[in-house]
Structures are given as C-alpha cells and as structure tokens.
Amino acid sequence: MPAPHDPAHCPGCATPDLAFAAHDHAHCAADALQRAEAITAANGARLTPVRRRVLEILLEDHRALGAYDVLARLAADGYGNQPPIAYRALEFLVEQGLAHRIQRLNAFTACAHPGEAHAPAFLICRVCQSVAEATATSARSALDAEAAQLGFTIERSTIEALGLCPACQDQP
Amino acid sequence: MPAPHDPAHCPGCATPDLAFAAHDHAHCAADALQRAEAITAANGARLTPVRRRVLEILLEDHRALGAYDVLARLAADGYGNQPPIAYRALEFLVEQGLAHRIQRLNAFTACAHPGEAHAPAFLICRVCQSVAEATATSARSALDAEAAQLGFTIERSTIEALGLCPACQDQP
DNA sequence: CATATGTATGTAATATCATAACAGGTCAAC
DNA sequence: GTTGACCTGTTATGATATTACATACATATG
Ligand SMILES: [Zn+2]
Ligand SMILES: [Zn+2]
Ligand SMILES: [Zn+2]
Ligand SMILES: [Zn+2]
Numbered sequence: 001m002p003a004p005h006d007p008a009h010c011p012g013c014a015t016p017d018l019a020f021a022a023h024d025h026a027h028c029a030a031d032a033l034q035r036a037e038a039i040t041a042a043n044g045a046r047l048t049p050v051r052r053r054v055l056e057i058l059l060e061d062h063r064a065l066g067a068y069d070v071l072a073r074l075a076a077d078g079y080g081n082q083p084p085i086a087y088r089a090l091e092f093l094v095e096q097g098l099a100h101r102i103q104r105l106n107a108f109t110a111c112a113h114p115g116e117a118h119a120p121a122f123l124i125c126r127v128c129q130s131v132a133e134a135t136a137t138s139a140r141s142a143l144d145a146e147a148a149q150l151g152f153t154i155e156r157s158t159i160e161a162l163g164l165c166p167a168c169q170d171q172p
Numbered sequence: 173m174p175a176p177h178d179p180a181h182c183p184g185c186a187t188p189d190l191a192f193a194a195h196d197h198a199h200c201a202a203d204a205l206q207r208a209e210a211i212t213a214a215n216g217a218r219l220t221p222v223r224r225r226v227l228e229i230l231l232e233d234h235r236a237l238g239a240y241d242v243l244a245r246l247a248a249d250g251y252g253n254q255p256p257i258a259y260r261a262l263e264f265l266v267e268q269g270l271a272h273r274i275q276r277l278n279a280f281t282a283c284a285h286p287g288e289a290h291a292p293a294f295l296i297c298r299v300c301q302s303v304a305e306a307t308a309t310s311a312r313s314a315l316d317a318e319a320a321q322l323g324f325t326i327e328r329s330t331i332e333a334l335g336l337c338p339a340c341q342d343q344p
Numbered sequence: 345c346a347t348a349t350g351t352a353t354g355t356a357a358t359a360t361c362a363t364a365a366c367a368g369g370t371c372a373a374c
Numbered sequence: 375g376t377t378g379a380c381c382t383g384t385t386a387t388g389a390t391a392t393t394a395c396a397t398a399c400a401t402a403t404g
Contacts (some may be wrong), residue, residue, distance in 0.1 A: 020322055048381070067361070080383050083362065088382080103275040104330055106361060106390095121315055123324045134322060139314035143293055143333060146306050150192055151338030152295045158276055160330040161315060166323030218400090220352070239390070252354050255391065260353080278361095278390060346404085353398070361390065369382075374375105 019062035019112070019123075019132030020165050029059040035114045036098050045096055050079055054089040055110060058099055064107035064124075064131045102131060104160050109133070119157065125165035132165070191234040191284070191295075191304030192337050201231040207286045208270050217268055222251055226261040227282060230271055236279035236296075236303045274303060276332050281305070291329065297337035304337070 018028070036055055040047040047055075057073050058065060067086045074089075075081035090108050093099035098114050101107075102122055109122070112133040121136030136159045147154050190200070208227055212219040219227075229245050230237060239258045246261075247253035262280050265271035270286050273279075274294055281294070284305040293308030308331045319326050 020324065046381080050382075082384055084364090084384085085382075087362070103332075121318065123319055123322065123326070125324075126327070132322060132324065134318050136315065136318065139311045139318065139331075142311035142314050143308060143331060146293065146308060146311065147295055147333060147335070150295065150304060150306060151341075152192065152297075152304065152306075152333070153336045153341060154295070154333040155298070155335040156333070158330060158332040158334075159311075159315060160275075161319060161324070161326040161328070162330075163319070163325045163327040169323075169325060218352080222353075254355055256355085256393090257353075259391070347402100348404095349400100349402080351398105351400075353396100355394105355396080357393085357395105359390100359392070361388100363388070364386085365384105366386105367382100367384080370380085372377105372379090374377080 019130060020167070025061070029056075029110075032059055032098075032110060032112075032114060036096075039098065039115050040096055043096060045092070050074065050085065051089045051092050053077060053079070054086070055093055055098055058093070058108060058110040062109070062112075062130050062132060064102045064105050064109040064129075066105070066107045070108070100133070102160060103158050104162065105131075119159075121159040121161065123165070124160060124162050125168050126162050127168035128165060130165055191302060192339070197233070201228075201282075204231055204270075204282060204284075204286060208268075211270065211287050212268055215268060217264070222246065222257065223261045223264050225249060225251070226258070227265055227270055230265070230280060230282040234281070234284075234302050234304060236274045236277050236281040236301075238277070238279045242280070272305070274332060275330050276334065277303075291331075293331040293333065295337070296332060296334050297340050298334050299340040300337060302337055 033052075033055065036047060036052075053074065054070055057070055067083065067090060070090065071081060071083060071086035074085060079085060090099065094101055094108070097111060099108050099110050100120060100122070102109055102124065104124065109131050111120075113120075119136045119140035121134045121139060123132045123134055139159055140157060143157060143159075144154055205224075205227065208219060208224075225246065226242055229242055239255065239262060242262065243253060243255060243258035246257060251257060262271065266273055266280070269283060271280050271282050272292060272294070274281055274296065276296065281303050283292075285292075291308045291312035293306045293311060295304045295306055311331055312329060315329060316326055
C-alpha cells in the first residue's frame with residue numbers, strides 16, 4: 001500500500017487537469033483508488049471487489065470506456081458477463097462521485113477530482129480518444145446566470161467538447 | 173404563404189429564448205420553416221417532403237423527440253417506417269443547422285435560431301420535458317478559455333442542463 | 345429525347361446501448 | 375439462527391443506431 005502523502009507537496013497532484021500533460025499516471029491512479037476507499041467508507045458505502053475492479057479499469061488511462069468494454073474486462077477476470085454487472089458497478093461509481101458519464105460517447109471515465117466539489121467539463125480528442133476532465137467552474141457560472149435569466153433552475157449540467165488534444169494537433 | 177416580415181419589429185421574434193415564455197408559437201414555427209426554406213436553398217440543399225415534414229414535427233412544440241418517435245409520425249403519414257428514414261432526415265436537419273441533437277435525451281429538437289451563428293445551451297425540464305435553447309455565448313467562451321489553457325482546440329461543444337423550468341418550479 | 349450521374353428514399357438485417365424482473369448469496373443486527 | 379438489507383448472477387427484452395443494398399427520382403448532357 002502506498003504511503004499516504006500530502007497532495008500540496010506532490011508533483012503529480014500539484015498539476016491540475018493533467019490528462020494531456022506528461023505525468024506519473026501510476027501515482028494518479030493509485031491516489032484515486034486510495035481516495036475512493038476513503039470516500040466510500042465515509043459514505044457508508046461498500047467498495048466491493050467488482051466495483052473496485054471497475055474503477056481500476058477506468059483508471060488505467062484517461063479515456064472513456066463503454067459499459068460493454070468494461071463488462072468484457074470483468075468477464076475476463078471471472079466476474080459475471082451480463083450487462084447489469086457492469087451497469088450497476090458504473091452507476092455506483094457515478095453516484096459516489098468516483099466516475100462520470102460522458103454523454104457524447106455513451107461511456108464512462110474515472111473522476112479526476114474525487115471527493116472535491118467540482119463542475120467538470122470533458123475535453124474529448126476525436127483522434128486519440130483521450131478524455132481530460134477540466135474544471136468548468138466559470139462556464140458553469142455563466143450557464144447558471146443564463147438559466148436564471150430565463151427562470152430555469154439547473155440541477156445537473158453536462159459540458160463536453162470534442163476537438164483535438166495538444167498531441168494530436170501537432171501530427172495532423 | 174405568410175407574408176415576409178421584419179423580425180426587428182415582430183413581437184414574437186423580438187423576444188429571444190422564448191421557449192418557457194408565453195408566445196405565439198404558430199408564428200415561431202412558421203417563421204422557422206420559412207427560414208429553413210431560405211437556408212437550404214442558399215446552401216444548394218434540398219428540403220424534400222420527408223425532411224420538411226420532420227422539421228414540422230420537431231417544430232410542433234419546444235420539446236425533443238427521439239428518432240423513433242419521429243419515425244412513427246412519418247409512418248403514420250405514409251412515409252417509410254424503417255429507422256434510416258428518420259435518422260437520415262434528422263441528420264440532414266442537424267447538418268443544415270435546422271435542428272440540434274440533445275445528447276442527454278438521445279433526441280432531437282428544432283433549432284430556435286436557424287441561420288444565425290450561435291453557441292446553444294439546452295435547458296431541459298425534468299418534469300414537463302420542455303427544452304429551451306438558450307444562448308451560451310459566455311459559457312462557451314469560458315470553456316474555450318479553459319480548453320486553450322490545456323492546449324486543446326474545441327471543434328464542437330455540448331452544453332446541456334437538467335432542472336426545473338419556471339412553470340414546474342411553481343407546482344412541486 | 346435518351347441516357348448517364350448524383351442524390352434521395354425504401355427495406356432488411358444487424359449492431360450497440362440499456363433496463364426490467366427475479367433468483368440466490370453474503371453479512372451484520374437483532 | 376432468523377431477519378432484513380444489500381449485492382451479485384442470470385434471463386429476457388427494450389431502446390437506440392448503423393450497414394448494406396435496392397430502387398426511384400432529379401437534373402445535366404449528348
Ligand atoms: Zn493520470
Ligand atoms: Zn470529476
Ligand atoms: Zn415557440
Ligand atoms: Zn440552434
């Protein structure tokens with residue numbers, strides 16, 4: 001088990017929204033898993049083996065996986081291979097704030113900021129399929145303001161963008 | 173054929189984002205259809221009977237319809253009843269900027285500002301299912317700025333919000 | 345007018361994504 | 375040790391979307 005560490009002094013943790021930047025992803029993933037344990041415990045929820053495994057799979061890289069992709073991986077690991085197995089675990093992770101659903105892709109990705117209140121925006125590279133979770137605080141406030149003008153109360157928002165990540169802009 | 177009119181002096185046209193406001197929706201829809209004729213003509217595209225009918229169906233109110241809902245309506249009108257009939261017409265309308273896809277609902281809605289460059293945000297009421305197309309210019313700029321910081325270039329964005337429209341907030 | 349070409353529509357088959365409903369297992373509280 | 379809550383396994387089905395190919399229509403050209 002990795003030693004607990006202080007995010008404020010960790011080079012990996014200091015850089016936000018690092019999906020597109022070179023970073024110690026093993027650290028990134030291990031840290032997320034460790035937080036997941038703490039968060040679920042605090043919520044009185046159980047991070048069971050399947051659920052934990054699904055999170056590990058999502059954490060393998062900064063991409064989004066469809067439920068059936070996850071399911072195939074689970075089946076290979078000896079878990080059940082029927083859709084509800086994957087959908088239930090994914091739903092749990094989303095409820096606990098450990099994963100997000102990407103509407104545009106009908107897919108799921110691990111949350112980059114578990115346990116922190118945040119308004120995420122997702123930047124999806126149409127070439128390499130990587131997905132970065134950016135902070136959309138200002139976009140979200142602008143949206144709230146616009147909605148308020150029309151008398152609409154926002155409960156949940158979806159902010160996603162499709163385009164080219166830094167790496168894929170350089171080799172067209 | 174309705175007489176052409178000057179949007180700047182038309183009460184219906186003067187109020188933007190009127191989905192939630194009481195308005196002359198017949199005017200709203202007729203105007204959109206008339207614009208659609210002009211836009212497709214200008215683009216050298218053909219607003220054929222099916223395509224026109226699909227747009228009319230979407231314009232019936234400020235809601236989003238699934239492809240199969242549209243398809244059922246088309247079939248009732250004597251058009252083909254296989255999925256591609258609906259999907260192709262919808263795709264055409266989206267390409268021409270006459271309709272938008274609502275990712276969250278797997279559904280389509282008529283564009284409220286056809287022919288105008290605009291960054292739309294969709295406000296979806298979870299009670300009455302109405303969908304308002306708001307202008308998300310400032311939210312979109314904020315998103316562009318955040319993306320630019322990460323070196324990401326946005327090509328298309330999806331901004332959607334789920335919540336309560338003014339009418340549904342009053343009767344909970 | 346005849347025919348070639350591009351574009352639109354009709355249809356069948358299939359792929360992909362998602363949920364309902366129920367059965368059985370685990371675990372802790374009582 | 376029984377109860378009840380929750381989790382997992384399984385079957386079946388529903389909802390959304392695309393591929394591939396055939397046919398019909400428009401219009402451009404000889
Ligand atoms: Zn990482
Ligand atoms: Zn997140
Ligand atoms: Zn209207
Ligand atoms: Zn629009």
